[in-house]
Amino acid sequence: MRLLNSKTNKYLSIILLITSFFIFLIFYFLNNLNNSNNLLNNLENSLTTTKNLFEEQKRYALSLAILLSEDKEIVNSFLNENRQQTFEIVNRKIKTLKQLQDSNFEVQIHNKNLTTFLRSWDINIKDVPLASFRQGLVKVKEEKKPIVSIELGKRLNIKAISPIIINNEYVGSIEAIIDFEYLSKELKKKGYKLFVLLDKKYLDIANDLEANEKISNYILVNKTKINFLKDLDLENLKDYGYISNKEHSFAYFSYYDLQNNHLGYILTAIKNNKHININNSYDYETVNISSEVKIK
Template structure:
């Protein structure tokens, strides 16, 4: 330890220690910054991928509903009110369509007065009045144009509704319904996990979801590990952004009903192996066109 006996050497040693510690801190923070930037890039990719897949599924559902609403065999059996024949035709077509995309597809046909004509999954249900809680049906009947959305009913699905028109007269509508299993599967192949959350205040409408798992004020709609969402501050998130807990990081965005009411969030999760704390959130831009709300 003779080196430290000299005052100059002690100063030099102190400078070396301080410089080394400073360099260590600089590298530590730069490494964390690089890791954070890489994680945010991954989350941005996850967000973009999820949104694109959702739009792709919505287009798919819309195409199916339009195609089925113009199908002559369906229209003929519908006009004749031959429910058994309609049920058989619809399920045969579903079986064929499932060979094109292995997703859960259901079809519902509605009468002119917005009641149920047939459901592909339940032939016994008929004449159920849907006007009180299915805004999409009302919109299609009024405007006679197809629509697609993530719509709330007894369940929550991607729903596309197209009018049945014969001789310029509105006769009813055909609805293609797709759940979130296909999306979950496609995202899983890319290393992502999907979580579709619905605000619990809508359980008075979504009666079939009452037994689903809950996290704080939200219901988990799709099949996913709800424990991955533990310890997230879901009370203070905005319209879209990034958030993390100790083991997982998430990109998320809001989804809205046809009346622009906020229904819930869609989360896409990835492993947070380095246990980084990410929390960035943003609000959608709300603009008004002809006194109607449009959210960007």
């Protein structure tokens, strides 16, 4: 009898041990799944937030360009070819308009032949030919309509261009230029870090970025620490998705020029405290082609 009880207790102990082990495994996997879902939700939120902020900033730049192109004081001084007067007027307008949003922007005015008439940050620069590498300028002259995009030039930034039209004739254009620092600040307030990467093959155009930090085949455009991106497999990214290293997880999406050439990636980072490895990538072709996913 004692032997039977001993065997029964032994079997019960084994069953209890096995049951406890499986219960532990279930809780472990459920906890990991919950953590992964929470991280993925946070990444999806960061992706949506970043896209929305970029679109808001593009609309803001476009409104500035249109407003300035219709400013009689600026247009008259431009038509009179008075660069000094135009320089003073433009910078006065910039100072006033900056009060609408705490972000820096610059203005460039273009001649009818798509050369530089004036840059708000340097009066000495003029008559620089732009048509060969500024797709947006050519498009505005051809269509006589304002546009905005993340456009490649000597630098990479948000550029909004509005034509100056006199008697239905294109006589020049005005461009509002906004960098990514305001976006970085706004995302930082929400707990995100912004990284704007440009493919290194475009450095022959964006030569002002030559000295910027580089990682893999990309150059870091905005001012932030590139070491956050270490150990990321940047060579196998698709159009948008999520990627992780030990310290951070990233939501990312591609951006394109006006001719649909892929320029690089915009990444938003959040802390990966649980060290969860998420690596999901998608092509734009898998979603509605008319959606607003693609950033230009």
